[in-house]
Amino acid sequence: MTADVILSVADVQVAFKVGGIGRRQSILGVAGVSFDVRRGETFALVGESGSGKTTLARAVNGLQTIAEGRITIEGQRVDGLGKGAMKPIRKRMSMMFQDPVGSLSPRMTVGDLVTEPFRIHGADGRNLRDETQRLLSLVGLPVDFANRYPHQLSGGQARRVGVARAIALDPALVIADEPTAGLDVSVQGEVLNLLNDLRQRLGLAMVIITHNLHIVHHVADQTAVMYLGRFVEKGRTEAVFDAPSHPYTAALLSANPEPDPDKAKDRIALPAEVPSLLARPTGCEFHTRCPWAQDRCRTEAPKPIEIDGRAVACHFPLDPGARPPDSWKASA
Ligand SMILES: Nc1ncnc2c1ncn2[C@@H]1O[C@H](COP(=O)(O)OP(=O)(O)O)[C@@H](O)[C@H]1O
Ligand code: SF4
Ligand SMILES: [Mg+2]
Secondary structure: OOOOEEEEEEEEEEEEEEOOOOOOEEEEEEEEEEEEEEOOOEEEEEOOOOOOHHHHHHHHOOOOOOOEEEEEEOOEEOOOOOHHHHHHHHHHEEEEOOOOOOOOOOOOOHHHHHHHHHHHHOOOOOOHHHHHHHHHHHOOOOHHHHHOOHHHOOHHHHHHHHHHHHHOOOOOEEEEEOOOOOOOHHHHHHHHHHHHHHHHHHOOEEEEEEOOHHHHOOOOOEEEEEEOOEEEEEEEHHHHHHOOOOHHHHHHHHOOOOOOHHHHOOOEOOOOOOOOHHHOOOOOOOOOOOOOOOHHHHHOOOOOEEEOOEEEOOOOOOOOOOOOOHHHEOOO
């Protein structure tokens, strides 16, 4: 492992027990994933709701125990550590949870919110008033916002407060779970630009989680596309966008409004139902929704293969510019 690898996740699985007494079953919310994030790099984790993104982030954060695998932060193995041993590592990473306003305590001022990490982890002699000013200016909020309460903030401003809290202790790693959810499109761009700017200025390693691939196109170095707890495609973001090799990646990309009417005709209509984790499909787990599925896909699980610097788990990876079969096109 090279020195600048900040986060290393290797073969991680997360299991949940579900069902009542006598009907208890184990499901895998994360079913064996691996990736590294280096200093100054953004890694995007993309997939539909329920694909396991938040569970994986919680595992990295130590909020969720893992069943298998290894998680290493700045060279130190962190999975399985107790609360006490985890505390100094928590200073080195922070997680921005979904829901900008709801995750801020309504009775705390912005000033108290952005300096709360110091009250939890110790201020090391720092002047909290100075820290408030430093943090608000880093996230582009006026200093007098320190006296405001969360309900007085717009969605974008609340997200900036969340970012200030996340960077307060100069972490090495920031994980942002759906950082732009619920925001207007223009504000989404502002929040992403802010995260991107801070990543560069502070040399952060960053993980951005989103269900919308387009959100991370211009800010992520690496992108992993997750389906039912596994990575189906992982690699350099440009490659993933320019020529998606996995049908699921292509479907996710085409699920977004396409301004070009010629291309809109070729949008892939993904059937709505994501399979239940209690009944994972045989063979390739995407075969029940894949426009290109063939007999082999129903029986044999594809192993990831290397294509143009990407790992792709598909028996029949797409050629660049592949178009879906007519029967699967969304009606224009
Ligand atoms: N505590 C839990 N108990 C049982 N199942 C869970 C639990 N947490 C998450 N899951 C399941 O794990 C899967 C992944 O969930 P999640 O990580 O929240 O997905 P995402 O963030 O990609 O939307 C979902 O099927 C979800 O229902
Ligand atoms: S293996 Fe088959 S079903 Fe799975 S994504 Fe590839 S073509 Fe589709
Ligand atoms: Mg989630």
